[in-house]
Amino acid sequence: xxxxxxxxxxxxxxxxxxxILAADESTGTIKKRFDTIGVENTExxxxxxxxxxxxxxxxxxxxSGAILxxxxxxxxASDGRSIPQLLEEQGIIPxxxxxxxxxxxxxxxxxxxxxxxDGLRERLADYYQLGARFAKWRAVIEINDGLPSTYCxxxxxxxxxxxxxxxxxxxxxxxxxxxVLMDGFHSIDECYAVTETALKSVFDELYKQRVxxxxxxxxxxxxxxxxxxxxQAEEDEVxxxxxxxxxxxxxxxxxxxxxxxxxxxxxQATANLNKINQSGSHPWELSYSFGRALQTSALSTxxxxxxxxxxxQAAFIKRCKLTSLARDGELSExxx
Ligand code: 13P
Numbered sequence: 001x002x003x004x005x006x007x008x009x010x011x012x013x014x015x016x017x018x019x020i021l022a023a024d025e026s027t028g029t030i031k032k033r034f035d036t037i038g039v040e041n042t043e044x045x046x047x048x049x050x051x052x053x054x055x056x057x058x059x060x061x062x063x064s065g066a067i068l069x070x071x072x073x074x075x076x077a078s079d080g081r082s083i084p085q086l087l088e089e090q091g092i093i094p095x096x097x098x099x100x101x102x103x104x105x106x107x108x109x110x111x112x113x114x115x116x117x118d119g120l121r122e123r124l125a126d127y128y129q130l131g132a133r134f135a136k137w138r139a140v141i142e143i144n145d146g147l148p149s150t151y152c153x154x155x156x157x158x159x160x161x162x163x164x165x166x167x168x169x170x171x172x173x174x175x176x177x178x179x180v181l182m183d184g185f186h187s188i189d190e191c192y193a194v195t196e197t198a199l200k201s202v203f204d205e206l207y208k209q210r211v212x213x214x215x216x217x218x219x220x221x222x223x224x225x226x227x228x229x230x231x232q233a234e235e236d237e238v239x240x241x242x243x244x245x246x247x248x249x250x251x252x253x254x255x256x257x258x259x260x261x262x263x264x265x266x267x268q269a270t271a272n273l274n275k276i277n278q279s280g281s282h283p284w285e286l287s288y289s290f291g292r293a294l295q296t297s298a299l300s301t302x303x304x305x306x307x308x309x310x311x312x313q314a315a316f317i318k319r320c321k322l323t324s325l326a327r328d329g330e331l332s333e334x335x336x
Contacts (some may be wrong), residue, residue, distance in 0.1 A: 006173050006215035007255070009133055011285075013093065013173070013217060014256030017324045018064040019288035020175075022260070023050055023295070024097035024136060026069060033295075039304035043071065051077050051086070052302065053295070056313035060091035062320035067095040067136050067175075067289070074130065084131030095175070096132040098123060098163065102140040111152040114139045117162055124170035134173040136219065136289075137163040141178060143186045143194050143226065153201050161205035168215055175258065175289065177219035178202050182263045186226040188233040192241050195223055199249035213253040219289050220246075221262050222272050239275035243282065252283035259286075261293030266319055269293035270326040277329030287327050294319050 004012075013020060025033060030049075031041040039045055050072055053059070066087055073096055077086045084094040100116035114137060127135070139156035141148045160176050167174035178198045180191060199220065206213065223241040225233045233241075246257060261269040269290060276286055288294075298316035302308050325331040 004133070006168065006171060006212075009093065010173050010215055010217055010255045013064045013134065014258065014285035014287045015064055017328055018062060019290070019323065019327050020095070020258055021053065021063045021066045021294055021320075022136075022289050022291035023053060023072070024067040024069045024095075025291065026097075026101065027071065030069075033299060034304075037300060037303050043075075045304060046071065047075050047077075049299075049302065049304075050075075050083070052309050052312060053298065053316055054083070054087055054090060054092070056316050056320075058317055059320060062317075062324040063092055065093035065095050065134060067097055067134075068132070069097055073127065073132060082131070088131065093133050094131045095134040095136060096127045097138075098127070098135045098167075099137040102138070105152055105155060108149060108152060109147065111142065111147060111149060112140050113152070113155050114159055117159060117166075120163065120166050121170070124166060124172055128170055128172060132172060134175060134217075135163075135167050136175040136177060138177040138179055138219075141180045141194065141198055143180065143184050143190055148194060148198075153198050157198070157201040157205040160202055161209040161211055164206060164211045164216055165209045168212055173215055173217065174211070175217045175219045176202060176206070177260065179219075179260055179262065180221045182221065182224060182227045184226040185228045187229055187231065188223060188225045188237060188241060191221070191226065192223045192245055195221060196245050196248055199245070203249060203251065213251055214255060216254065217256045217258050218250060218254055218284075219258050219260055222259055222264075222276070224262075224264070224272070227263060235271050235275040238272045239279050242272075242276055243279050246282070246284070250284060254284050256285040256287055258289035261288075261290040264293060266293045266296055270322050270331060273323065274326035274329055274331040277327060288323055290323060294323060
């Protein structure tokens with residue numbers, strides 16, 4: 001793969017009409033997904049499933065980059081090409097999840113801190129050799145009964161910044177992902193307050209640790225009601241509060257904000273993204289880095305069967321197309 005400046009690569013990932021496919025589920029998480037369709041969690045099945053997504057005809061019209069799990073970055077497609085090579089030949093930039101997951105935070109009330117900094121410099125050098133040009137690190141922040149604590153927010157922000165600095169040193173664009181979980185009974189305003197505090201803390205750490213903002217992307221949650229909250233906010237409120245939150249916290253030099261879907265349905269995630277992109281112009285591109293909201297239909301159509309591959313690819317491309325329209329603010333009610 002050719003050398004490209006990190007600021008150019010960041011812009012390429014959030015090019016108009018395109019966004020990122022998060023296909024970096026850990027072996028444990030993909031098992032949960034496969035369990036829903038009764039497919040055994042073998043290395044071959046994981047490869048076949050991902051290969052099906054990456055080779056869908058027209059995928060690069062909508063997908064600029066794909067985040068992979070370590071195993072996938074090292075895997076070969078059924079025709080013998082490496083997966084990063086297959087992606088590059090499709091015009092998709094390979095990315096890599098580099099965190100080692102959220103682990104219990106010492107002396108906290110059940111909160112988590114993301115691990116994976118030890119040896120990261122060496123792993124990043126290896127990932128670059130294997131073709132990865134951008135990376136992801138996800139911090140998890142839960143809203144629940146007095147949580148999150150400042151301790152949890154600050155510890156995770158510090159780790160995110162350490163990761164981001166190491167990525168840039170290795171010529172890899174970091175995606176910085178502080179995810180405020182949707183799970184819970186909290187209101188949209190509680191989601192707003194926690195997300196604002198978390199983002200302020202993250203950008204404070206990024207600044208202190210000399211991370212170049214033009215060479216990164218932010219991957220946040222949208223500002224939404226908790227999944228179990230009886231009063232669910234509509235798209236207009238989600239869009240207004242999400243944008244306002246970024247105006248308060250995200251410097252204009254950050255080139256792009258790529259949302260996670262976080263447990264929203266495919267339709268809800270695209271409807272919200274569409275509204276957000278209809279809200280006028282902003283300093284950052286507002287795009288997607290969805291996992292479930294791009295894959296749910298494809299996975300349930302596939303069912304692990306060869307004869308379903310064409311239909312599953314069609315279902316995947318349909319979601320890609322609708323998400324791409326939403327990223328441009330051009331989705332209409334009939335099309336979603
Ligand atoms: P979801 O869109 O399914 O939340 O996944 C995105 C992601 O990469 C979370 O880290």
